[in-house]
Amino acid sequence: MNRSPRDLLRGARPGSAASGPTGVIVAVRPEPSVEAVAARLHDLGLVVERTIGDKIVGTIDGARLADLRADPAVREVETSVRLHPHEPRS
Amino acid sequence: MPTRRKRRVAKPAARRRPSRAPAGPAAASRPAVEPPAAVTAATRMPKLDPRLAACAFRAAREARLAPAATRRGAAGTGAASRGAATAPRSLRAVPIGLQSIRAQLSPTSQRDLEARDVVPVLVESSAASGRGGVGAGLARVATEARRVSRSTVVARVPRTRLGDVAALAGVRRVEASVRLRPRVDLAHASALLFHGGARSVSQTGAGVLVGIVDTGIDATHPGFQADGQTRIVRYVDQTTGASYSPAQIDGGAAAASPDEEGHGTHVAGIAAGGGGGLAVQRYAGVAPGADLAVVKTTFDTADIAAGVALVFDLAAQRDQPCVVNLSLGGHWGGHDGSSLLERVIDELCEPPGRAVVVSAGNEGGSRLHAGTRLPYGADTPQRWVADLELSPRIVQGTAMGLLWVSVWTQREDDLLVTLRSPNGELFRPPRSGRQEADRSRFAVDVSHQVAAYSGDNEFAFGVFAVAEPDWLHGWSLIVEEDRAQGRHGAQVGAVHAWIADEAMGAFVNGYTRSHLVGMPGTAYSAVTVASYATRKAWESQDPALPVVDLAAVNLEDISYFSSPGPTREEQNKPEVAAPGQWLVSALSAQASADALPLWVRLQGAPYAALQGTSMSAPYVTGALALLLEKDPALHWGEMKRRLAKSCRADRFTTPSWNQRWGHGKIDVERLLTIDPTA
Numbered sequence: 001m002n003r004s005p006r007d008l009l010r011g012a013r014p015g016s017a018a019s020g021p022t023g024v025i026v027a028v029r030p031e032p033s034v035e036a037v038a039a040r041l042h043d044l045g046l047v048v049e050r051t052i053g054d055k056i057v058g059t060i061d062g063a064r065l066a067d068l069r070a071d072p073a074v075r076e077v078e079t080s081v082r083l084h085p086h087e088p089r090s
Numbered sequence: 091m092p093t094r095r096k097r098r099v100a101k102p103a104a105r106r107r108p109s110r111a112p113a114g115p116a117a118a119s120r121p122a123v124e125p126p127a128a129v130t131a132a133t134r135m136p137k138l139d140p141r142l143a144a145c146a147f148r149a150a151r152e153a154r155l156a157p158a159a160t161r162r163g164a165a166g167t168g169a170a171s172r173g174a175a176t177a178p179r180s181l182r183a184v185p186i187g188l189q190s191i192r193a194q195l196s197p198t199s200q201r202d203l204e205a206r207d208v209v210p211v212l213v214e215s216s217a218a219s220g221r222g223g224v225g226a227g228l229a230r231v232a233t234e235a236r237r238v239s240r241s242t243v244v245a246r247v248p249r250t251r252l253g254d255v256a257a258l259a260g261v262r263r264v265e266a267s268v269r270l271r272p273r274v275d276l277a278h279a280s281a282l283l284f285h286g287g288a289r290s291v292s293q294t295g296a297g298v299l300v301g302i303v304d305t306g307i308d309a310t311h312p313g314f315q316a317d318g319q320t321r322i323v324r325y326v327d328q329t330t331g332a333s334y335s336p337a338q339i340d341g342g343a344a345a346a347s348p349d350e351e352g353h354g355t356h357v358a359g360i361a362a363g364g365g366g367g368l369a370v371q372r373y374a375g376v377a378p379g380a381d382l383a384v385v386k387t388t389f390d391t392a393d394i395a396a397g398v399a400l401v402f403d404l405a406a407q408r409d410q411p412c413v414v415n416l417s418l419g420g421h422w423g424g425h426d427g428s429s430l431l432e433r434v435i436d437e438l439c440e441p442p443g444r445a446v447v448v449s450a451g452n453e454g455g456s457r458l459h460a461g462t463r464l465p466y467g468a469d470t471p472q473r474w475v476a477d478l479e480l481s482p483r484i485v486q487g488t489a490m491g492l493l494w495v496s497v498w499t500q501r502e503d504d505l506l507v508t509l510r511s512p513n514g515e516l517f518r519p520p521r522s523g524r525q526e527a528d529r530s531r532f533a534v535d536v537s538h539q540v541a542a543y544s545g546d547n548e549f550a551f552g553v554f555a556v557a558e559p560d561w562l563h564g565w566s567l568i569v570e571e572d573r574a575q576g577r578h579g580a581q582v583g584a585v586h587a588w589i590a591d592e593a594m595g596a597f598v599n600g601y602t603r604s605h606l607v608g609m610p611g612t613a614y615s616a617v618t619v620a621s622y623a624t625r626k627a628w629e630s631q632d633p634a635l636p637v638v639d640l641a642a643v644n645l646e647d648i649s650y651f652s653s654p655g656p657t658r659e660e661q662n663k664p665e666v667a668a669p670g671q672w673l674v675s676a677l678s679a680q681a682s683a684d685a686l687p688l689w690v691r692l693q694g695a696p697y698a699a700l701q702g703t704s705m706s707a708p709y710v711t712g713a714l715a716l717l718l719e720k721d722p723a724l725h726w727g728e729m730k731r732r733l734a735k736s737c738r739a740d741r742f743t744t745p746s747w748n749q750r751w752g753h754g755k756i757d758v759e760r761l762l763t764i765d766p767t768a
Binding site for chain 2: 009025
């Protein structure tokens with residue numbers, strides 16, 4: 001085994017990327033507006049793909065997730081997890 | 091994969107053993123019907139097909155029970171009339187139990203046959219019967235006979251004389267002529283979209299945009315074209331960033347974004363396929379007149395959210411009502427509709443004329459969920475244990491067991507959640523945040539967080555173990571009341587645990603057959619769809635399996651794989667059940683043989699049979715497109731209300747909502763005609 005159990009576990013953690021772009025959905029406090037918040041979060045490294053109401057869909061470097069979560073305008077951050085088509089496997 | 095598949099090679103009745111003669115004094119006193127040798131001969135060569143045999147038996151029984159004068163009048167002349175009071179000779183040796191079982195093969199056609207005095211049949215003669223075949227003999231028995239091939243005569247025979255036909259020299263087989271139906275898709279008949287082989291509703295989905303967020307689409311499939319032009323108004327590929335206009339699709343540019351899985355093409359065909367590629371459009375989808383917008387997604391939740399938003403934006407630009415289909419899911423999050431993806435869906439569906447339909451999931455038979463309710467106010471602190479096992483698999487080139495499990499408890503409760511390893515070590519998440527532990531044979535990652543939206547507690551455990559039995563088995567989750575230092579222990583007491591994926595492992599005990607609808611199926615606004623069976627056989631492209639006949643499929647019953655609800659908050663999910671077990675729909679020409687093997691591909695047509703709630707969801711998507719064509723400004727709440735009100739109940743369902751069926755089987759015709767004020 002080349003990698004430690006902990007490394008393998010970390011690598012397989014859902015939505016966890018130590019670095020590199022991570023898909024996120026961010027719920028924000030839209031004050032003064034979602035667009036203004038999105039622009040500010042862009043400075044944190046959030047690449048905004050789309051805003052939907054008070055939520056922003058985008059990507060951010062995994063290393064900066066903690067900064068994003070700590071921003072006062074951010075209420076929730078959900079890192080993207082991989083879903084799958086609903087086909088029976090048995 | 092099906093649970094069972096086999097060639098449909100009818101086992102000759104000749105090889106079936108006749109029923110053993112009953113033992114005991116009563117049997118001993120009963121005269122034998124035929125000598126054993128005749129029994130053997132007759133059962134080896136049953137000339138009448140089962141329907142006719144049952145029909146002839148009934149005719150003989152009626153003649154026996156009828157008054158003598160009537161019997162003489164009805165029985166006709168000749169050998170048959172002499173034997174009319176007993177069963178025809180060719181039938182005597184076939185056990186009555188077997189006859190009645192065979193007669194159940196097709197109750198409808200059986201009733202049709204028995205209602206007739208003269209029965210239409212096909213008579214096959216043996217080669218030994220010569221050029222004239224059986225025509226001369228048949229002419230004496232039948233009211234009408236006409237040779238249609240060298241060895242086959244079609245005839246009309248009095249019901250009472252079927253046995254005489256079978257007894258004619260040279261007759262090899264007598265088969266009932268039965269009425270066939272136009273081979274429209276069986277699902278449409280079950281969902282009452284079709285009556286008598288034709289659509290029972292006038293709506294086709296015209297003017298409605300159907301969105302498919304899935305593995306892509308084979309845009310060249312004839313089912314997605316009308317008058318030689320594509321019906322796809324936009325095709326976006328999130329995996330490459332490409333986007334195709336109708337002109338680009340017609341120019342062939344979309345070939346750069348193939349649907350290699352075939353899943354999205356099949357799903358799109360069920361919702362809105364036109365049925366092209368065949369002389370008869372027997373495999374058209376539910377809303378063949380709808381426009382299509384397709385997103386080939388990465389299946390990451392952020393991309394799914396963006397894909398759904400993109401389709402609704404497009405619908406707004408085109409001023410169209412819109413239904414988006416999501417035949418996908420997973421077991422991350424609180425299973426209560428509070429994930430951000432699900433709340434995005436709720437937000438996008440808020441304007442009128444919009445709906446999102448989600449498949450319930452295919453974990454109906456899995457051991458992914460375990461749960462309990464700890465009692466309130468017990469004298470001593472309560473404790474619950476659920477054992478786990480990891481499935482060995484290859485991850486990043488290494489054989490291992492790797493499992494993620496989340497335990498959710500209510501915000502009102504003070505509960506301690508601990509993971510116990512096979513060697514007895516205990517791992518408890520910190521009050522907030524995460525911890526890791528690395529051992530030589532395993533590693534664990536434990537965390538606790540309070541969900542921002544619901545305030546409930548999520549305890550997450552990641553487990554890695556070497557792929558050895560001692561370390562794959564023997565893991566346990568322990569949930570205990572915490573009454574220390576003024577804590578309250580269990581107030582609500584609801585505890586739910588989900589393993590993220592059934593490929594990771596399973597609960598050994600404490601598991602349930604409920605709460606298996608994944609996200610985003612638990613979204614509040616989503617219409618979540620269960621699956622039931624409507625097909626079990628088809629002719630395939632596989633030379634080794636030319637006829638697929640899945641005997642284990644119980645038609646009209648809930649699919650074994652269909653995930654039951656409710657949500658963690660006990661909300662009613664799924665809402666409705668639709669045909670999803672073996673639906674025939676569009677086959678992507680780009681799909682690999684690994685993704686769609688030959689045995690699911692239909693013979694001679696660009697169509698395939700697939701199963702899953704992935705297939706039942708687009709059925710409802712198509713039905714809602716029909717509803718939105720009729721009333722484009724409906725809110726999702728009203729759409730759900732009408733779905734629930736119009737559902738069909740039968741012996742498989744229950745009169746009210748239940749966790750497997752939802753409100754019942756979709757009834758498309760009723761959905762479209764139901765009184766809005768009802």
